Amino acid sequence: xxxxxxxxxxxxxxxxxxxxxxxxxxxxxxxxxxxxxxxxxxxxxxxxxxxxxxxxxxxxxxxxxxxxxxxxxxxxxxxxxxxxxxxxxxxxxxxxxxxxxxxxxxxxxxxxxxxxxxxxxxxxxxxxxxxxxxxxxxxxxxxxxxxxxxxxxxxxxxxxxxxxxxxxxxxxxxxxxxxxxxxxxxxxxxxxxxxxxxxxxxxxxxxxxxxxxxxxxxxxxxxxxxxxxxxxxxxxxx
Amino acid sequence: xxxxxxxxxxxxxxxxxxxxxxxxxxxxxxxxxxxxxxxxxxxxxxxxxxxxxxxxxxxxxxxxxxxxxxxxxxxxxxxxxxxxxxxxxxxxxxxxxxxxxxxxxxxxxxxxxxxxxxxxxxxxxxxxxxxxxxxxxxxxxxxxxxxxxxxxxxxxxxxxxxxxxxxxxxxxxxxxxxxxxxxxxxxxxxxxxxxxxxxxxxxxxxxxxxxxxxxxxxxxxxxxxxxxxxxxxxxxxxxxxxxxxxxxxxxxx
Ligand SMILES: Nc1ncnc2c1ncn2[C@@H]1O[C@H](COP(=O)(O)OP(=O)(O)O)[C@@H](O)[C@H]1O
Ligand SMILES: [Mg+2]
Numbered sequence: 001x002x003x004x005x006x007x008x009x010x011x012x013x014x015x016x017x018x019x020x021x022x023x024x025x026x027x028x029x030x031x032x033x034x035x036x037x038x039x040x041x042x043x044x045x046x047x048x049x050x051x052x053x054x055x056x057x058x059x060x061x062x063x064x065x066x067x068x069x070x071x072x073x074x075x076x077x078x079x080x081x082x083x084x085x086x087x088x089x090x091x092x093x094x095x096x097x098x099x100x101x102x103x104x105x106x107x108x109x110x111x112x113x114x115x116x117x118x119x120x121x122x123x124x125x126x127x128x129x130x131x132x133x134x135x136x137x138x139x140x141x142x143x144x145x146x147x148x149x150x151x152x153x154x155x156x157x158x159x160x161x162x163x164x165x166x167x168x169x170x171x172x173x174x175x176x177x178x179x180x181x182x183x184x185x186x187x188x189x190x191x192x193x194x195x196x197x198x199x200x201x202x203x204x205x206x207x208x209x210x211x212x213x214x215x216x217x218x219x220x221x222x223x224x225x226x227x228x229x230x231x232x233x234x235x236x237x238x
Numbered sequence: 239x240x241x242x243x244x245x246x247x248x249x250x251x252x253x254x255x256x257x258x259x260x261x262x263x264x265x266x267x268x269x270x271x272x273x274x275x276x277x278x279x280x281x282x283x284x285x286x287x288x289x290x291x292x293x294x295x296x297x298x299x300x301x302x303x304x305x306x307x308x309x310x311x312x313x314x315x316x317x318x319x320x321x322x323x324x325x326x327x328x329x330x331x332x333x334x335x336x337x338x339x340x341x342x343x344x345x346x347x348x349x350x351x352x353x354x355x356x357x358x359x360x361x362x363x364x365x366x367x368x369x370x371x372x373x374x375x376x377x378x379x380x381x382x383x384x385x386x387x388x389x390x391x392x393x394x395x396x397x398x399x400x401x402x403x404x405x406x407x408x409x410x411x412x413x414x415x416x417x418x419x420x421x422x423x424x425x426x427x428x429x430x431x432x433x434x435x436x437x438x439x440x441x442x443x444x445x446x447x448x449x450x451x452x453x454x455x456x457x458x459x460x461x462x463x464x465x466x467x468x469x470x471x472x473x474x475x476x477x478x479x480x481x482x483x484x485x486x487x488x489x490x491x
Binding site for chain 1 (some may be wrong): 293295319320321322324325326328330332333334335336345348349350379380382391394395398411444
């Protein structure tokens, strides 16, 4: 028993290294997905009809693709093109490929979160902003975004815990994140169960920490009458 | 209420259609500097559409509108520059939900007028004081009553130093006991000589505060004149009918 605990203890540095890669990957892909997702959502809500349709097609495409398939196709596709045309700049590190693919995939889901948030804002506020002489972009920047980003935090927190787990698929293209570290240690030590229990616990802690942090942010930026108080308001009613 | 002969707004033959429904069927009138004009009429008549055409929140189909010497409806006009000069007060306030009363009033000063933060704050506080809300500057819209929210929205419009104020049923969304405080602010404005166009069902206000009344129905002006004439001695039978119905609904005026 003690021996097993020692094995876990000795594996921890490598596992934590993997956990850091997992976190880096998660944060980077969420940021890529955030920027793209907000743009897609803005296009869907405020864009002219053809743009809105294009954005919806984009969203549907990435939501239809299994992440593992997408990872492999893009990774080997890029390598193939790079080799064929001798484009060295296209030889991306697998980490970057993973950020790109996960980011695109997540942007489709995030765009749904932001679309809901944007649509929850009363359009009268935009009318008021335009009536003051603001441009469309100013109205979006100063009225839509600050409210939509606040409203999106709970959904975003969901997306965080979802993609955190998905990043284990990066294993398939050789990114040494938490699951792959675990796999390497487990095959070397033949302690599959023990190591993966440890890996599972680390995922649990990461999920918990992340959602806790986002809840702090949510409370920090909450505004009376807008997101953040709503749970308590609902609680009071029912 | 000194009404000068300078014309602030001129509207000529304004038309607007939504699908098959012609909402404005050739509306023309002028508003002189310092004048308070009330527009009354049944709902669905095109009153809101008319107001929104004046600052082109709605694009008119035909007709021309001038603000002083600038043609608002000309394609060459920078509409954002025009809108800064026209205050708009909405029926349901439309305050920015994520901003305090102060920031609601300050935003246009900072981002549209590009005042420094100090100047903007000073000006915004002045306007909040003018509508009696200086001590509520740090509250969010959700923490204010409807009447207070509407006064903030009036302060937000006034802060831009408008040449003209448009009010679209500013008290229709309010509980009866909150209507008075908003009408009082508007009356003070009219007495200070602000040029204003007010769409309203408050006949008492139209009658005692406004210099001119337009009765509109089904996209046309049915009758126009000073309140004494329109309310006491309407020329058109339709005006008489409408006023009768209104006093039944809202009590005597
Ligand atoms: N954006 C719009 N799209 C289609 N129809 C509209 C729109 N805005 C107003 N209308 C229609 O135009 C008519 C006049 O509306 P409105 O100007 O709001 O009247 P009022 O303010 O006098 O009640 C109504 O029949 C309304 O349904
Ligand atoms: Mg209306």
